[in-house]
Amino acid sequence: MHPMLNIAVRAARKAGNLIAKFYETPDAVEASQKGNNDFVTNVDREAEHLIIDVIRKAYPQHTIISEERGELAGEDQDVQWVIDPLDGTTNFIKRLPHFSVSIAVRVKGRTEVAVVYDPMRNELFTAARGQGAQLNGYRLRGSNAKDLSGTILATGFPFKAKQHSATYINMVGKLFTQCADFRRTGSAALDLAYVASSRVDGFFEIGLKPWDFAAGELLVRESGGIVTDFVGGHNSYVSGNVVAGNPRVVKALLSTVRDELSDALKR
Ligand code: 2AM
Ligand code: CA
Numbered sequence: 001m002h003p004m005l006n007i008a009v010r011a012a013r014k015a016g017n018l019i020a021k022f023y024e025t026p027d028a029v030e031a032s033q034k035g036n037n038d039f040v041t042n043v044d045r046e047a048e049h050l051i052i053d054v055i056r057k058a059y060p061q062h063t064i065i066s067e068e069r070g071e072l073a074g075e076d077q078d079v080q081w082v083i084d085p086l087d088g089t090t091n092f093i094k095r096l097p098h099f100s101v102s103i104a105v106r107v108k109g110r111t112e113v114a115v116v117y118d119p120m121r122n123e124l125f126t127a128a129r130g131q132g133a134q135l136n137g138y139r140l141r142g143s144n145a146k147d148l149s150g151t152i153l154a155t156g157f158p159f160k161a162k163q164h165s166a167t168y169i170n171m172v173g174k175l176f177t178q179c180a181d182f183r184r185t186g187s188a189a190l191d192l193a194y195v196a197s198s199r200v201d202g203f204f205e206i207g208l209k210p211w212d213f214a215a216g217e218l219l220v221r222e223s224g225g226i227v228t229d230f231v232g233g234h235n236s237y238v239s240g241n242v243v244a245g246n247p248r249v250v251k252a253l254l255s256t257v258r259d260e261l262s263d264a265l266k267r
């Protein structure tokens with residue numbers, strides 16, 4: 001195994017075990033509001049601390065970017081660990097057992113290894129660039145859908161970027177005439193892992209942060225899929241707009257929503 005993937009897996013499992021332990025003791029979970037409808041808990045922070053600790057011990061010089069702590073610049077700015085210690089905090093707080101730990105390592109802007117770990121199902125999704133994607137050691141292949149007919153599309157509502165609500169609803173309306181149905185699970189990292197494992201056929205969301213999709217992006221790519229913005233470009237790390245699926249599904253999805261896009265979503 002790639003040595004950095006080994007460390008990422010160790011960190012993700014440690015954090016996942018902690019999250020699973022807290023899931024059994026809801027009285028020990030302290031939730032607070034970061035912003036409008038946006039919650040964080042002591043578990044997010046403790047899981048993040050464990051992950052950073054594992055990485056720091058193995059690679060003290062690397063840079064770490066994580067949701068709750070922000071950027072911890074290391075001597076080496078070329079290697080960045082991009083971390084979401086708990087993706088799906090709202091589910092976690094509601095005791096809906098669907099959330100994950102997401103860890104990616106990017107070297108000069110190119111993602112080399114990725115882990116998404118679901119501690120409630122003990123499902124470990126891993127990928128290394130050029131070496132495929134796996135679930136608990138078994139090779140993953142994405143959906144072979146040829147267009148949107150019969151497809152299940154995962155998505156997330158733009159709960160923070162509410163200025164995009166109307167546009168988003170129009171996009172969903174157009175897509176609904178073409179696909180079979182939607183899933184809105186509350187963990188973007190798992191949505192992308194599910195694209196990689198063809199549990200869903202495609203994914204789209206507005207306004208994601210790098211830690212929401214960096215690991216999932218490599219999982220999708222290494223299972224034969226592509227990840228783009230809403231105009232088929234590679235601007236997702238800047239725009240936060242993410243579309244994923246096999247190349248035919250992404251193409252069909254983009255052309256279906258094309259006429260609905262606001263100017264802000266064309267960048
Ligand atoms: P989080 O749990 O790490 O904050 C994209 O949808 C991401 O936004 C999710 O992966 C989740 O990441 C967060 N999210 C989704 N729905 C949310 C909601 N209703 N409130 C707060 N965060 C949400
Ligand atoms: Ca959050």
Ligand code: CA
Binds near residue numbers: 084212
């Ligand atoms: Ca997240």
Ligand code: CA
Binds near residue numbers: 088
């Ligand atoms: Ca998070």
